[in-house]
Amino acid sequence: MSVAEAEKTRERWQTVMSGPAPEHIKMHTRDVCVFYGAKQALFDVDLDIGEREVTALIGPSGCGKSTYLRCLNRMNDTIDICRVTGKIELEGEDIYAPSIDVVELRARVGMVFQKPNPFAKSIFDNVAYGPRIHGLAGSKSDLEDIVVSSLKKAGLYNEVSDRLHEPGTGLSGGQQQRLCIARAIAVNPEVILMDEPCSALDPIATAKVEELIDELRENYSIVIVTHSMQQAARVSQRTAFFHLGILVEVGDTDRMFTNPQDQRTQDYITGRFG
Amino acid sequence: MTEISASAPVGTDNDATRPKRRDIGIKRRYAAENRFRALGIGAVSIAVLALVFLLISILSNGLSAFRQTFVAFDVTLDAAVLDKAGNRDPAEMAKVTTIGYGNLLKKALAADLEARGVSTEGISSKEIAGLLSKEAPAQLRNRVLADPGLVGQTISFKTYATGRIDGYYKGRVTMESAALDSNVSPEQLTLADRMRGAGMLTVGFNTGFLFGPDASELRPEAAGLGIAILGSAYMMILVLVMSLPLGIAASIYLEEFAPQNRFTDLIEVNINNLAAVPSIVFGLLGLAIFINFAGLPQSAPVVGALVLTLMTLPTIIIATRAALKAVPPSIREAALGIGASKMQAIFHHVLPLAMPGILTGTIIGLAQALGETAPLLLIGMVAFVRDFPAAPPEGFFDPAAALPVQVYNWTQRADPAFVERASGAIIVLLVFLFLMNLIAIVLRRQFERRW
């Protein structure tokens, strides 16, 4: 890479801010670079996650959305070759600091995955597992309360109330995904990360999950990766557009979709690539 | 769709208008499929036939080992012979050897035959006594020494008929073969028939075969599997207790915790190689390390179990790692994502899902170990053991035999009566294997029912 080219790349790394930063910042990331072995997957990402709102991460596949998301609860730690640099703060606290216990962090920053992945246990135990290992329930009835209220918040309780002790894997795909959301909620997190939570679901199940996300926004800060721009437009308040490992543009969802500042954003949302 | 129907109007001449299909050999494809299916059925049939043939031959040879010819008669336990001092002191009475008891039995049998009116014409008294197993005097002696109060009484005594008489009722010995045999005469056979008519000689289930100890070359009728079964059971318990936790721990470490580098690659290759090492090599290793170096006793189940553990570990580790690998990574992620530690993720979620596979691998490993002979020969389990090992845990260090070694042992012996014993022992071994598989299936169901 020549010096001129490097300069040009540097230029490209500048994120366009369309609109002001969120009012209350929940998570604050600066200069986040991620490497898989020698390959760099993210380049100096600066992004703020607002409190009690939905931030959508969009971009063509392979651009590093999941990678960024997995930095926020240190799931990347589980990949041997993965290395993260930069600053990531949760409520002003560096989550990569040695004093931070990753187990506690993941209780505060929950995660829902692309493919519904309930445990091979009963519906009840799926939700109860988190509170159990984190010691959140003092008694059996406490635990039951947590499970029921989590299932209710995830909008699943009415569908499964009569079969709480049947396997979670026996539910439909959409129900399984809402079960996973209930499981994440049960440990009372502050932030919920969702990596394409609807990509394995049919349109009706998708609508239900989207509705749920909209409700959850009142209590949680949510970061959602999606490959569907309609979904981003429907559920999020802020949108961040990634391209080739670079955070190209971030801003109010409405502004982003009606009046994108960067050419690449415009090309993407008008469907010219991706 | 519409294009096709438009360009191909219904009619007889539409073949001409339709573009000609390239010949892609549909017929040949079907023929190939049928050929393959026939081959498969052939292969399976051959396998099934071989299995059926094996089972039939073992059962037809070995089932007779579970039946045995017994002789029952009254014996008067003469105090003048058995307890000269007259004080019923077992230490004193032990001075009377089996020869003394043998003479007593000889007289008692002759007397009882006469009393029951069974003719013994033309048969020497030695030949009459020859109907009894050589084990009989020892049996009587043990019984009397265990209960000195019997002396002076007349008891009814049941003992094995000698192997040749037993063979006569199992079709192994005939009048013609008896005429040429120095161990049995046709007269003895006819006497046996008369005794059978008088109810003194019976054929019944042979508990001694399952629960008795082995006997010497000269008394096949008394040879039993008790010690071998116990020894094999002890070894299986020990192998299970040692190899399952070790194997699972090693697999979990290698699969989930160990860094991927040259060193772990080397370990992996070596584990795979170890699974292919001939078992006799493990025997040599066991002899060198456990017996010569560590000074453990020879012929002991604990040494056999250690050797068999070394042998089964690679099998268990390979199966366990495969089972762990087969658990979808999404389960691990789900657990980690909710704040479980790595240990918790593995022990709460991954291991239960891998358990059916692990159990299958373990049972396969145990079944191999159960049937293994060569390494046990080298650590002295082939020794002739007459005394039962004690109850565990001390019994693990007492000399014992093992089922496959017992089979090997009996096939080495000259007396044809041992042929059926060896086959009978194989049946017992197969029953053991069958039971183990049953346990594996039940356990697997248990774990799978927890979805």
Ligand SMILES: Nc1ncnc2c1ncn2[C@@H]1O[C@H](COP(=O)(O)OP(=O)(O)O)[C@@H](O)[C@H]1O
């Ligand atoms: N575990 C991994 N090992 C190596 N490279 C990875 C790994 N995960 C992702 N990558 C690479 O990082 C880049 C970003 O991937 P990802 O974050 O999954 O993209 P997205 O979620 O936006 O589709 C891709 O080029 C991908 O090949």
Ligand SMILES: [Mg+2]
């Ligand atoms: Mg992704």
